[in-house]
Structures are given as C-alpha cells and as structure tokens.
Amino acid sequence: MPRSENPLQSALVEYVQSIDPDRxxxxxxxxxxxRAAVAEFGRWQEFEEWRISTFFDSSVDMIEIGGKSWFKVRVECDGQEFICRCPTLDKAVLLAKFYRRLIVDQFYSVGPPWA
Structure with a gap:
C-alpha cells in the first residue's frame, strides 16, 4: 500500500532528488x-556565510566505529547543531547539504531558532 505524503515530506523528497550527484x-x-580533503587530512570543514553575519560551520570527519570507517557529519548555525554518522562519504556530504538546506528553510518559513 503506498503511503501518503504531506507537503513537507514531498518537499524533502523533492530536494533530496534534486541533489542526487548522478544528476x-x-x-x-x-x-x-x-573526498580529497578527507583523504589528505581525515577531515573536511567549511565556513559559509549564507546571509549577513550568519554562517554555516560544516564538517565531515573520518571516524572508526567497531573497526570500520564511518563519517561524522556536523552542521552548526546560530546555535543549531545537526550531527549524524554515515557509512559512506557520499551520504555524509548529502546529509550536510540537506541539513544546511533545512536550516535555511526553517529560518525563512518559521523564523530563527531564537525567535
């Protein structure tokens, strides 16, 4: 039985499809x-200003869990911090993009976290 999606779920699915690296x-x-930064330094980090004096601090770190390589994803902005672990670097980058988008959409739709 197909599940029905609400407008937020549909928007999230649409965004995830739009950032598919194959397209x-x-x-x-x-x-x-x-990939190049993680291979060289074990870590990638980027600071990006997306509105005046508002920055993303995004990082992907190679970590070990149970003897296997994983990737820790972190995106911080205005006191919001999203962190997760991913089994592949590709998924780690996609989740970082997703978190950054979620922060921007939240800001413009319902306001900043401190409001």
Whole structure:
C-alpha cells in the first residue's frame, strides 16, 4: 500500500532528488572536494556565510566505529547543531547539504531558532 505524503515530506523528497550527484554536477563536485580533503587530512570543514553575519560551520570527519570507517557529519548555525554518522562519504556530504538546506528553510518559513 503506498503511503501518503504531506507537503513537507514531498518537499524533502523533492530536494533530496534534486541533489542526487548522478544528476547534479554541483553535488558531484562537492563530494569530490570533500573526498580529497578527507583523504589528505581525515577531515573536511567549511565556513559559509549564507546571509549577513550568519554562517554555516560544516564538517565531515573520518571516524572508526567497531573497526570500520564511518563519517561524522556536523552542521552548526546560530546555535543549531545537526550531527549524524554515515557509512559512506557520499551520504555524509548529502546529509550536510540537506541539513544546511533545512536550516535555511526553517529560518525563512518559521523564523530563527531564537525567535
């Protein structure tokens, strides 16, 4: 039985599909930049100003869990911090993009976290 999606779920699915690296060159390039940094330093970090004096602090770190390599994803902005672990670097980059988008959409739709 197909499940029904509400408008928020539909929007999230649409965004995830739009950043598929097989279809989106910018995402594919971002994955390669992160891959190169993690290979060289074990970590990728980026600071990005997305509105005046409002920054993302995003990072992907290689970590070990149960003897296997995983990736810790962290995106922080205005006191909001999203953290998760991913089994692949590609998924780590996609989740970082997703979290950044979620923060921006939350800001413009319901306001900043301190409001």
């Amino acid at each position: 989106d060159r910018d995402t594919a390039k971002e994955i390669e930049r992160v």
